[in-house]
Amino acid sequence: MTLAYGNLIQPLQREHHLQDYQKAVESFNWQDVEQHFTWYKTGKVNMVYECLDRHVYEGYGDKLAIHYINGDIEEKYTFAQLKQKTDHVATVYKKYGIQKGDRVFIFLPKNPDCYIAILAAIKIGAIAGPLFEGFMEESIKDRMLDCGAKLLVTDHVLGKRVPKSTIPTLETVLIAGEPEQCEAGEISLYAELRNTVADANVIEWGTLDDGFIIHYTSGSTGKPKGVLHRQKAMIHQYLTGKWVCDVKEDDVYWCTSHPGWVTGSVYGLYAPWLNRATVVIHGGRFDADSWYSIIEKAGVTIWYSAPTAFRMLMAEGEQLHLNYDLSSLRHVLSVGEPLNPEAIRWAIEELNVRIHDTWWMTETGGHLIVNFPSQPIKPGSMGRAFPGITVAILDEDGQELPNGEIGQLCVKADYPGLMKEIWNNPEKFQSYFPYEGWYVSGDMAYKDDEGYIFFQGRNDDMINSAGESISPFEVESKLIEHPAVAEAGVIGKPDALRGEIVKAFIVLGPLYKPSSALLEEIRLFVRNHLSAHNAPREIEVLEQLPKTRISGKIMRRVLKAWELNLDPGDTSQLDGGVLARVAVVS
Numbered sequence: 001m002t003l004a005y006g007n008l009i010q011p012l013q014r015e016h017h018l019q020d021y022q023k024a025v026e027s028f029n030w031q032d033v034e035q036h037f038t039w040y041k042t043g044k045v046n047m048v049y050e051c052l053d054r055h056v057y058e059g060y061g062d063k064l065a066i067h068y069i070n071g072d073i074e075e076k077y078t079f080a081q082l083k084q085k086t087d088h089v090a091t092v093y094k095k096y097g098i099q100k101g102d103r104v105f106i107f108l109p110k111n112p113d114c115y116i117a118i119l120a121a122i123k124i125g126a127i128a129g130p131l132f133e134g135f136m137e138e139s140i141k142d143r144m145l146d147c148g149a150k151l152l153v154t155d156h157v158l159g160k161r162v163p164k165s166t167i168p169t170l171e172t173v174l175i176a177g178e179p180e181q182c183e184a185g186e187i188s189l190y191a192e193l194r195n196t197v198a199d200a201n202v203i204e205w206g207t208l209d210d211g212f213i214i215h216y217t218s219g220s221t222g223k224p225k226g227v228l229h230r231q232k233a234m235i236h237q238y239l240t241g242k243w244v245c246d247v248k249e250d251d252v253y254w255c256t257s258h259p260g261w262v263t264g265s266v267y268g269l270y271a272p273w274l275n276r277a278t279v280v281i282h283g284g285r286f287d288a289d290s291w292y293s294i295i296e297k298a299g300v301t302i303w304y305s306a307p308t309a310f311r312m313l314m315a316e317g318e319q320l321h322l323n324y325d326l327s328s329l330r331h332v333l334s335v336g337e338p339l340n341p342e343a344i345r346w347a348i349e350e351l352n353v354r355i356h357d358t359w360w361m362t363e364t365g366g367h368l369i370v371n372f373p374s375q376p377i378k379p380g381s382m383g384r385a386f387p388g389i390t391v392a393i394l395d396e397d398g399q400e401l402p403n404g405e406i407g408q409l410c411v412k413a414d415y416p417g418l419m420k421e422i423w424n425n426p427e428k429f430q431s432y433f434p435y436e437g438w439y440v441s442g443d444m445a446y447k448d449d450e451g452y453i454f455f456q457g458r459n460d461d462m463i464n465s466a467g468e469s470i471s472p473f474e475v476e477s478k479l480i481e482h483p484a485v486a487e488a489g490v491i492g493k494p495d496a497l498r499g500e501i502v503k504a505f506i507v508l509g510p511l512y513k514p515s516s517a518l519l520e521e522i523r524l525f526v527r528n529h530l531s532a533h534n535a536p537r538e539i540e541v542l543e544q545l546p547k548t549r550i551s552g553k554i555m556r557r558v559l560k561a562w563e564l565n566l567d568p569g570d571t572s573q574l575d576g577g578v579l580a581r582v583a584v585v586s
């Protein structure tokens with residue numbers, strides 16, 4: 001079977017929560033969704049109450065909430081156990097002075113401690129700041145400093161990467177481990193738990209407008225921005241979990257993202273637990289065998305991952321999955337980067353499921369453009385607007401473009417999941433709303449006559465490698481801190497597996513000669529200070545970089561054109577001295 005771009009793939013015949021898209025769009029009202037929540041009657045708001053505690057009070061305490069698998073290690077927690085554990089950790093936080101609105105950072109690998117530490121913070125009205133486990137010193141410091149972190153939960157391995165003494169607001173470091181794993185000044189969380197009694201009423205109530213979690217996202221200029229989400233987002237997260245992820249009573253749900261990323265928190269914790277599913281947590285990195293074995297072992301029914309992961313599984317060939325019983329799978333979703341029609345074809349042929357692409361961003365707090373399990377998929381399209389969400393393609397003046405024309409992908413800023421603010425940065429927040437009432441995504445796209453949206457790329461220089469947004473500015477800034485690097489320009493180079501890879505063009509200082517050892521040292525410099533995903537996979541040394549004549553700004557557009565053998569377009573601003581790519585040969 002070949003799937004041409006745009007050809008329809010019909011749904012597999014099953015019952016889904018959302019059966020009739022058109023009807024849902026016509027009759028939709030966010031207020032109707034509010035009735036699902038306990039606060040609709042009580043007026044008392046807390047995300048964790050809706051995710052865990054209420055299930056216990058409603059008789060589901062014995063239901064499995066977490067199934068954790070990491071190699072041979074397996075742990076299981078019921079909703080009742082999770083309620084108790086989050087109460088207990090929250091009691092310890094309170095003992096160390098954490099109050100409503102304080103920022104609690106969590107730097108842990110994907111394991112139950114990480115999920116519990118995040119939820120415990122939210123339970124007492126603090127703002128959780130979860131950090132991706134791959135971050136290195138500077139990425140951690142930038143975020144904790146910006147946010148004024150007061151307490152950190154980490155472990156004795158990752159904790160070594162945190163420059164604690166450089167964060168003046170940091171009062172307490174809890175190590176998810178035993179006292180012998182703690183360094184001077186650190187406190188063993190496990191010992192604290194043994195020595196404290198959990199307060200079953202530790203919960204702090206708030207309002208729908210209260211912030212509860214911050215996720216940092218890289219921008220094309222400046223340091224990463226802290227996107228603060230508010231409790232109200234649960235309305236959006238619950239309903240997208242129900243309609244898009246199609247979570248039902250007995251589902252076993254696996255989202256492969258770390259909760260430091262927004263996908264890992266919204267669709268790794270809230271959406272499945274607001275819908276009372278069992279959440280599978282897989283510790284460890286990507287490895288095709290262990291991924292398939294997770295599906296078999298846990299009996300995963302809903303699986304949410306990213307195109308790079310699907311492409312990696314495809315690259316393993318068509319035999320590997322035959323070693324596993326994957327028949328439990330009924331619904332598969334994807335996010336973060338364009339989903340190739342080829343991957344959808346592979347999933348249908350090999351796994352007997354369609355892959356449902358979803359589009360959203362850290363700032364949007366939840367799904368906006370989606371493929372529903374009951375609706376036809378057009379390969380190459382990200383799907384259609386979720387009911388209650390208005391998507392439009394606008395031109396530079398904020399005017400809506402006709403169907404089929406490429407323009408800025410924008411969303412009406414009138415739905416419950418949209419970010420509350422950018423931490424400490426009102427100007428940046430405002431910059432998302434240049435046209436009255438619209439959120440501007442920075443993505444380019446077009447819409448067809450049936451409302452399907454087709455992604456066409458970013459409107460800025462942001463790089464998307466394996467679904468992670470990488471700022472060329474951040475990588476360039478780090479590169480030029482290396483003593484050998486005089487100048488740097490960074491672009492995304494198309495890559496069959498990762499979508500894009502980070503490619504750096506550098507000019508060396510006068511005293512340095514290029515060598516593979518030096519280039520490797522420079523690559524590691526970025527890797528060790530920021531993170532592995534920021535480190536350039538390719539570095540090329542040039543004699544000069546293309547710059548604008550007047551301001552001397554590096555023209556990434558020209559670098560990209562050189563790399564791809566394309567016409568660089570308007571070069572009237574280009575400094576006449578640098579008209580071609582002249583590599584320095586060692």
Ligand code: WT7
Nearest residue numbers: 335336337338358359360361362382443455469
């Ligand atoms: C950017 C947002 C919250 C999702 C995880 C990434 C790109 C996201 C898709 C998709 C093509 C996509 C966009 C977007 N993106 N989903 N289905 N198809 N591109 O969150 O790090 O905030 O990045 O990821 O460019 O703007 P993020």
